[in-house]
Amino acid sequence: MAKVEKKRALGEETLREFLREMLLIRRFEEKVEERFRGGELPGFLHVAIGQEATAVGVCQAMEEGDIFASTHRAHGHTLARGTHPNAVMAELYGKIEGCSHGYGGSMHLYDVSRGNYGANAVIGGGLPAVTGAGLAFRLRDEPRVAVAFFGDGATNIGTFHEALNLAQLWRTKTVFVCENNHWAESTPGWQHSPVWDDMSKRALAYDMRARKVDGQDVEAVYEAAHDALEYARDGHGPVFLDVRTYRMHGHYIGDPQVYRTKDDRDDAAEHDPIPRLRARLGLSDEEFQALDDEAIGVVEAAVEFAKNGTDPQPEDALKNIYA
């Protein structure tokens, strides 16, 4: 049982691998910010800088065959689940080599072969489908789980409640991962929810198994996700994870964050998961630098790849509308 081995073997090498992933996501998103500001990237982009441990912890715990739905802040989930950085970057450049072949963009990253059933730009929009996929896995008695990523801002929308209710009612093979960064775009948690500091209370209302997780600790995230996935996979029903995390940057690239104090930003920076993992691993500057250079090299190569990608033909816009 690979998953059990993995759990038990969450040793140094695995954690080093997690750090490699987190650094890749970080450098990738920083590059995306830079290229967006440089006018190279079209569209509407959102980075999850500060939230890498959540993405890596959950995605590393998933098994082959598991699926997930992501959000508008999807680069991290997609990369952490193994989609090649070249394909993600090419998508942001609107190239046919992109993971959605230029049809999706940053907010609609897909990679069905790796279980990525789509990043959704409607808050809460992907949740009912995750319940439905979890239902299908149960009906077909498949050892698969459907995972929903969403933010605390999504917990106030109808799809969230309907999806949770149905999932618990039908014991679907679903895990709900609330990336609780305490911001709904520009609105702080305390302004949008009476239970902003503990979203697991939302799940309790549906009698759903729920757990609070420190989202800046990749080990903790991994272990919680692993447990949740196994619980759901075994047919006991869905699990809700309230993963407390920090959004170090704005809601979107270019967000002046006029709504946010410097203290709050500093506080988020202090919770950066990368130095924390580095400290946990006790890496020297040289060791860390080597990992970082590696990540930067991969990202540079991805940009090169994407820029040299193939533009779709304009009339390709009329394809893929119907199966």
Place this chain on the structure above:
Amino acid sequence: MPELTYREAVRDALGAALRADEDVFVMGEDIAEMGGSMGVTQGLLDEFGPERVRNTPISEMAIVGAGIGAAMAGMRPVVEIMYEDFLTLSLEQIVNQAAKHRYMSGGQLKVPLTIRTQGGAGWSPGAQHAQQLEAWLVHVPGLKVAFPSTPEDVRGILWSAIYDDNPVIVFEHRLLYPVKGEVPEKLEPIPLGKARVVREGTDVTVIATGPLVHRSLEAAQAAEGEGISVEVVDPRSLQPLDEEALVASVKKTNRVVIAHEAVTRMGFGAEVAAVLQYQAFDWLDAPIERVGSKFAPLAFAPVMEQFVVPQAEDVLAAVKRTVGK
């Protein structure tokens, strides 16, 4: 040929699909023990059990959304939205999710979901239980929309919808459920995008959907008494639309009335009129006539409802206008 009611024909298609294919399941509000608020799914629970004939909470977003997820995961769910008025609650899922996943994924995903719903006036339900909203969905690329009017059509089209790899919304009409009609012994799929000439004629084409097909046939009968030969064509599927068949009929008769129960303004007939004026402009010998509900919510009082909703006489009057009588 056996005779079935429209209701039985829907049930027949659902039963056949459930029997033939483990990946098919149905879900919706009150569809199990109760057999559906229109009685369509009666008996299915006994035959197929509660896992495959699933009662849902009153939860339209999740009903449709769960259908989307199950469809993307490889099944062929058929969900029922009790009234198309309630379809409005699930529009986000239909419009932003079901219709878009295939496209946004660059062709990686498919969503073989069937949404059955029903509506229609004629029984004084008031303003929130009888709207005809099919045109809204025809406006969304990625969706297919059908509106069958006879038992044979609904059975064959529903089957095609279930086995289509795209989200298909099948509009049924409350007043049609008890309508009887002959159906082939063996269930024959009717492809989406194929219109049917319900009645042949030479002077005026009436393109009608749902209950207006039947009202148009009445009008055609009456017109015949006045020497006007009316052809009635039912597109059956609104998206894809059998433009060729509609245009061919209009080129034959040179006059056309488009009739549906939905309000005329921005109704499906507006699109058909646009298609026809463009493709058959030089064949039109009279302005295109549209017949639909007056631009008002549906009133409760039967006299007001009757006034708002188009009847056979309205179709007849429009037919006569096209020939200048």
Place this chain on the structure above:
Amino acid sequence: MANEVKLPRLGQGMESGTVTRWLKSEGDQVEKGEPLYEIDTDKVTQEVESDFAGVLLRIALAEGEAPVGQTIAWIGEPGEEAPAEASKPAPVSEPVPGTEVPGTEVRPVPATASTSAAANGGRIKASPLARRLARERGIDLASLRGTGPEGRIVAEDVERGAVTAPAPAAAPVPVGEVESIPLTNIRKTIARRLTAAWQAPVFQLTRSADMTRANELVAKARELHPDVRVTVTDLLAKVCAVALQRHRNVNVAYTEDALLRFPTANVGIAVAAPQGLVVPVLRSVERLSLAEVAGARAEVVDRARENKLTAQDLDGGTFTISNLGMYGIEQFVAVLNPPQAAILAVGATEDRAVVVDGEVVVRPMMTMTLTVDHRAVDGADGADFLRTVKQLLEEPALAL
């Protein structure tokens, strides 16, 4: 409130009707459905049944024509007072004819119901199918009468207008090669219109006029207006226009459902232009001075010869003059220019021996032949008109 008895529309295209007889008298009790009066339409004389029960309070139109919708009587309670004024009918449709004369009013002739017409503000109202058929067959929509809703020209009208040409006579054996000259549009139009004209039952009337004073007047006018060259044709146009005003029964157009009687004389002048026969129209000629007629005529004829006429130049004529005098033709018969009801063929003015007051004298005489559509104009009316033309030519001062 008394019920208004309104003149009913008894058929498609009916704009007015003529009450010929009341079957009830004022004060009579009337049952609903009981015959009330008789009405003449283009098709039949028929009884009209009462829509109301009550007492026939007042008859507003004892006899005569009224537009559809006009109140012609009131039915109410015994002792009830009928309103004094009949209400005006709401406009039922646009009574503008296809052969419209811009800026003028056209009234349907009594005793015949008219169709609504196809033209509307200069634009001919025709269905797309009718337009296509007309285009394909080289038919001028302006020559057609619309029978569709609101007077629209529909396909059937075009079919009706597209008369097949008569079977050609056996061709003589040609000497040398036969040249095939493709028909120009104008040649096709000429052929079609004249063929259509041939369908009309016509008769001809011929008279000669002493042109002594006409010639003097033309000579005088040339002196007075050296800048415009006044011709006999101009005087003819003026004279005919004045005569048409006096004989309005000739200034008409025949259509399927109605005679259209025009309030003004728009006189077409047949011109042999390089591209073929064209008939530019001089408008409201009765209102123009001779010099103005000459100016207007010179302008359109020049443009005709330069092939620069517009459709508007050719539209809306109510009468046509064809003058072949300059070719030395003594007299001839012109083919009708439909839908106009009459055309005047003018021959050369030549000195002839005539008897005046018992003496044989030599006078400059001109013979003219009026071709008349008998469907629209009876012989006596045509003769009266031609007599007026002759008198005015002989005493042109009366026309000016």
